[in-house]
Amino acid sequence: MASPLISLLIYSIGHGLLTTLLTLRLAEEQVSTFWIGAVSTAYFTGLMAGTFINSRLILRVGHIRAYSAYASILCSLALLYGMFVAPETWLFLRLLGGFATGGLLVVIESWIMVSSPVRIRGRMMALYMVLFYAAMVIGQMLLKQLDITMLLPFVVAALAASLSVIPLVLSRVDMPHFDKHEKLSVFALMRMTPTAVFSCFVSGLLLSVAYGLLPLYFSLMGFDLSQITDMVAWLILGGMCLQYPVGRLSDRVDRRLVLTALFFATLVISVLFVLLELRDDSWLTALLVASLGGVIFAIYPISLSQACDELQPAQIIAGNQGLLLCYSVGAMAGPLLAPLFINGFGAKGLFIYFVLLASITVVFLFWRRSVRAPVPLEEHVAFSATTPNTPVMAELDPRAEGHSTDAQEEQPDQRLSPTNDRK
Template sequence: MSRQLLLMALGPLLGLFILGIGNGFLTTLTTLRLDAAGASSLVIGWVSSAYFIGLGVGAMVNDRLLLAIGHIRAYGSFASLLAVSVLLQGMFADPVAWFALRLIAGWATVGVFLVIESWLLTAGDDRVRGRLLAMYMIVVFAAGAIGQLLFGLTRDMAPAEPFILIGLLASLSVLPMAIIPRVTPLLEKAEPLSPLRLITLTPTGVMGSFGSGIAVAAVYTLLPLYLQRSGVGGDRVGQLMALVVLGAMCLQYPVGRWSDRHDRQLVLIGLGGFCALICAGILLLPLPPWGLAALLFLLGGGVFSLYPVAVGHAADRAPAGALVRMSQGLLLINAIGATLSPSAIGPVMTLVGDGGLFWSLGALGVGLVAFFAWRRSVRPAPVPVAPFSPATPLSAAELAVTEEWVQGALEHEHVEDLSEAVPDVEVAEPLVGPPPPDEPHIVYYDDAAPAAPEADAGNVDERAAKDAGQERGATYG
């Protein structure tokens, strides 16, 4: 990865990191403040769902602003909108107002993600795309972890102060985007990309994003419940969940590098099978505490790597003008999967026990492997063209007209006089290597170029050498 590309990615990634620290504990803060105010579980659920509704709505319409005003100004707009919504939450403690504000916050947050993802997808090609998206996911997870630690420090603050802190971080995140980047990715003319065309264009990317949303939401929402019901203490639950996030951070870049060097469909097949094996190990093996911790670490790395590899695969298939809307569509599909996950896996846990979480995740992994393998059989990865290796040591500069070739041409054309057959070609002996400087040789000219005067014919090589020397001086001098 070039230094210039790293510098281009530094601004958006640093801005996302600053914003993500505050956004990392905003959801937890909102839930706990509503509970402390005496709100019912139904009210808390509706306010929490408003954020995800905003994510879905924003994923459908935010591309228009981005395509109209560009990456930097769009990021500034979304970050400012998020800051205003959070500051207003600190001013009004009414659940109805918070529903509207969380809706706006979800709209703005998915806009930030859209700007960052489209920036990275447009800036890099398929050789570095996996690593760029891996860095993006590492920043998201690291910011979320730091945000949870910061939440512990805000418990003794006045009621409005944590919201003010989050708003300040959201506003501050605009500075790296505005100051650091010297160039921004070129936004070509946007192509319309309907959901049906997105599915037709990259079924693997769509299914990978959808499956990733299901798996990630299940890990975040249902894994703590499984651990608590399995007899793990409260402090231990937090440590194991932190270990899952740590596994996601540590394995993102190796998996991204792997996907840059191999077919991403094969990487997705490997990740799906890997997650299924980890779930089978948790269910079937008698695990000591350290064994469970190790498998959860690996599970986090596998589950959280699905989305960036799926997005990278989709970007490899999409035309350049459709990258922004493709990223928007995959964000929406991922959000739909995350929304459906708890309601789909929860009944399985009720039916077969708490282990139903890993039975569901294992079945999801097997299903993804089968789908990706089928898609690979339907549309195999293109085979790179083998480099050309000449069968003989001759090249265009070493090719000479021999007497045998001329005689064969005369016999084929039934011409007896050599000057009639090839009047402008001088017969030469076969050459091996470049001709000696004092012997005549053939010089090839472009048909459109004017022929050199006869008086200057002897100076052709001298002029060519002089011109070549001037060109080298202008280029490398």
């Protein structure tokens, strides 16, 4: 288990650094908010494509060779960003980067899946989440020490992608066998668990903007590089720390009530950002940013748990993957919609966008609670912390026990041997 987790840690440091760097560099070049949002959308478009279609390539060539290819692409792209600073070029590069990142994460997550017994997969998902977010925070701290107008920060991101290969090439892994699961269309999912579908979609609209455009907001508000990276770090730390306690609370009450509270908290925090002048109070700003991260990062996993409560066990994996698709569609749309509010209302338009989304969702959730009875508490499945990264997380989800791919002894003839994977 050490190899994929160490590779994840190394790669995610560069990934976190690069995500903030690209937004700030475009802002430094005085690129329009539309183009900054379009570059973010291109990444999420590529990420969705990479996570949903790269599994065939990985199964054909093996984990290590696939990971090496994706990391090589990402290393090259990081350098190209620094060599050709133009939004039109970055749009294409970011699309390729999202595709390669999706494939790289599928490799890591499927490696974890085939290496971990079902009984510890919940803990492995939590450890994966903590390492992923912690590395993103380290990336922010590293960016503080670099000059974003130079090539050096892009070189650091390239080094992280390149060095992340080392733990994997010194290891070996059997290929996972992906079982066939019950099919579940998005429209069927909408009928079965409309609350989860809508909440996941809005989660994508919120999180993609928080990742891609929140640094732009702070830049427009006059924060310097060190302050901006600190605020992004607080956002991620808040999301990492609050996800599990809020999730455990949702095991004890109607999850729709918890989701309503999360969206209402998003509404209140966003209103405070609109009304208050926070430029000179860094600690209050950090507290609000961490709180914002805590609530919006928790929306997706609690929505997923709500769906698991309402689906049959055989439908959980397909439902999980369908919800990821809903999230991804929202993530692609968010960075295109939010710049319209920034152009119309200035920097604080970003939080007016959050206010609007949160208000609509709160009304929707109150309506859903009025037309459908809650799932009885004794039928709740245990909350499991997760990240909306790839469909492989559905296979790792311990709530889908009995439909997982822990088949190392059951179907050895359907796996590629470690020797073949190393050729």
